[in-house]
Amino acid sequence: MYIDPHIHMVSRTTDDYARMAQAGCVAITEPAFWAGFDRSSPAGFYDYFRQLTESEPRRAADFGIKHYAWICINPKEAEDPGFAREVMQLIPEFLDKPNVLGVGEIGLNKNSKNELAIFEEQVAIADQYNQLILIHTPHLEDKLKGTKLIMDAIKRNTNIDPGRVLIDHVEEHTAKLVLDEGFWCGMTLYPDTKCTPQRATDIIEMYGSERIWINSAGDWGCSDPLAVPKCRVEMKRRGHSRETIEKISFGNPQRFLGQCEKFTP
Amino acid sequence: MSVPIPRSKVVDLYFMEHRAKVLDIAAFLDRHDRAAVDSNEEDFRMTALRTAIEILLDGQGDRARRIQESFSDHSTEPIEKAAMQGALGAIRKS
Ligand SMILES: [Zn+2]
Numbered sequence: 001m002y003i004d005p006h007i008h009m010v011s012r013t014t015d016d017y018a019r020m021a022q023a024g025c026v027a028i029t030e031p032a033f034w035a036g037f038d039r040s041s042p043a044g045f046y047d048y049f050r051q052l053t054e055s056e057p058r059r060a061a062d063f064g065i066k067h068y069a070w071i072c073i074n075p076k077e078a079e080d081p082g083f084a085r086e087v088m089q090l091i092p093e094f095l096d097k098p099n100v101l102g103v104g105e106i107g108l109n110k111n112s113k114n115e116l117a118i119f120e121e122q123v124a125i126a127d128q129y130n131q132l133i134l135i136h137t138p139h140l141e142d143k144l145k146g147t148k149l150i151m152d153a154i155k156r157n158t159n160i161d162p163g164r165v166l167i168d169h170v171e172e173h174t175a176k177l178v179l180d181e182g183f184w185c186g187m188t189l190y191p192d193t194k195c196t197p198q199r200a201t202d203i204i205e206m207y208g209s210e211r212i213w214i215n216s217a218g219d220w221g222c223s224d225p226l227a228v229p230k231c232r233v234e235m236k237r238r239g240h241s242r243e244t245i246e247k248i249s250f251g252n253p254q255r256f257l258g259q260c261e262k263f264t265p
Numbered sequence: 266m267s268v269p270i271p272r273s274k275v276v277d278l279y280f281m282e283h284r285a286k287v288l289d290i291a292a293f294l295d296r297h298d299r300a301a302v303d304s305n306e307e308d309f310r311m312t313a314l315r316t317a318i319e320i321l322l323d324g325q326g327d328r329a330r331r332i333q334e335s336f337s338d339h340s341t342e343p344i345e346k347a348a349m350q351g352a353l354g355a356i357r358k359s
Contacts, residue, residue: 034350079347110347111338140352144337173333193354198279199329205266237278239269 002249003027003265004228005257006105006134006168006186006215009056009067010035010048016218016225021063023229027265029068029257030056031105031134034076036220042086045073049090053097066265068257070104070134071095078109078118088122095129101260102126104134105168108146111138120153127157132260133165137174139193147174151181166256168215171195175207184256188217189227197227197234204235209244213252290318313355 001024009017009030020028030052032045039045052069060067071094073087094100103126108115126133133154138146150167154160167178168186171194178185187203188194195203200214216227224230228249235245257263268275297311317332325331336355 076350109350110352111343112347113343113345115347116343138352140354141336141338141356142352144334145340148341149343171333172330173337202329205268208266239274241269244266 001026001246002228002232003029003253003257004216004218004225005029005213005253006031006188006217007225008033008217008219009060010051011220012218012225014059014062017060017063017065020225021065023226025065025228027066027068027263028060029070029101029134029253031070031136032072033074033105033136033219038077042083042090045087046090049094053094053099057099068099068101068263069097070102071100072103072106072122073118074105075107075109075115075119075136075138078115079112081114081118084114084118085121088118088125091122091125092129095131098262101257101263102132102134103129104132105136106133107136107150108138109136109142111142111146111149116149116153119150120157123154123157123160127159132257133160135165135167137167137169139169143169143171144173147177151178151183154183155181163211164259166213169194169217170203172199172203175203175212179207179211184211184213187212187214189214189224189231190217191222191224197231200231201235201238201240204240204244204248209247209252211252211256212248213256214248309357310353310355312358 004025007028007030009028032052049071057067071091073084078084103122106119106122108119123133135150137143137150154165162182166184166186169188170178170185175185187200189197189200204212214228214231216225217223218225232245232249254265313336316335320328320332320335338356
């Protein structure tokens with residue numbers, strides 16, 4: 001039994017839901033993100049948010065998987081602040097939906113001034129509506145700088161409890177920085193550009209199994225919706241206990257997400 | 266938390282996988298050498314890769330973290346404007 005706490009099912013097939021269910025997936029959470037192209041209007045986001053809150057939960061339920069979502073404007077489409085603010089006006093309506101757990105995945109992409117401004121405004125929305133926050137950190141060479149800018153920005157909003165914020169896509173150079181500041185962190189099992197199951201397991205061995213989860217971030221790109229069960233197998237072949245494996249892939253996501261009363265996997 | 270298995274078992278489990286990856290790197294460098302030269306300067310990504318390979322061989326620990334840091338942007342101020350959406354995997358050092 002496992003939870004994949006970060007996967008973009010709008011880009012995946014119904015066969016993927018079937019395979020995930022067969023591999024033991026009981027719940028997923030789907031953050032709002034870029035869909036591989038820039039949407040041309042806030043109405044495009046409105047329809048996307050409806051897909052996340054109406055159609056995907058139904059598709060998942062056919063396979064006994066509970067579907068939860070996060071709502072926001074993602075950093076890749078936040079370079080135009082006027083456009084981003086129009087989309088942000090839609091957020092409160094969707095925070096009330098029964099499967100929405102919080103604001104996410106907000107964050108930075110290229111570490112620009114506009115991205116940072118929109119990020120801070122969405123942290124303020126999460127604060128105003130008392131929501132959990134799921135954070136996207138930049139890719140590759142931009143990750144270290146972006147992770148630091150994100151943590152500094154959150155600390156500037158003194159109302160935010162780091163225990164209610166999960167900073168995702170950490171790797172060897174950012175996991176400890178995030179954990180040391182009291183945040184939760186996520187490791188993404190993604191071909192080439194993020195962690196492999198082997199390296200994710202190494203990071204758990206180096207920095208411990210507290211406040212950390214694994215996810216597939218399966219989406220429209222080359223990615224693997226079965227990455228979480230594959231990492232469970234990697235931990236098992238390396239001799240980790242059943243308790244540790246369950247904690248990383250079920251107990252920890254349940255603890256973080258369960259801070260929102262809507263989450264009942 | 267430590268590695269639950271001893272060194273000999275680490276080698277048993279992972280040697281073949283990483284033997285293959287070392288050959289991939291060697292063949293990639295050879296392929297790069299065999300290809301026609303179309304620039305006077307080495308691509309910054311190749312320079313970054315050579316720096317990473319030096320870290321592999323320096324005999325110190327924490328290689329993965331240090332290689333990640335060697336590929337990273339260490340500036341601290343947000344940039345004026347995002348000129349692209351993607352990332353290249355290494356920093357162009359001027
Ligand atoms: Zn994502």
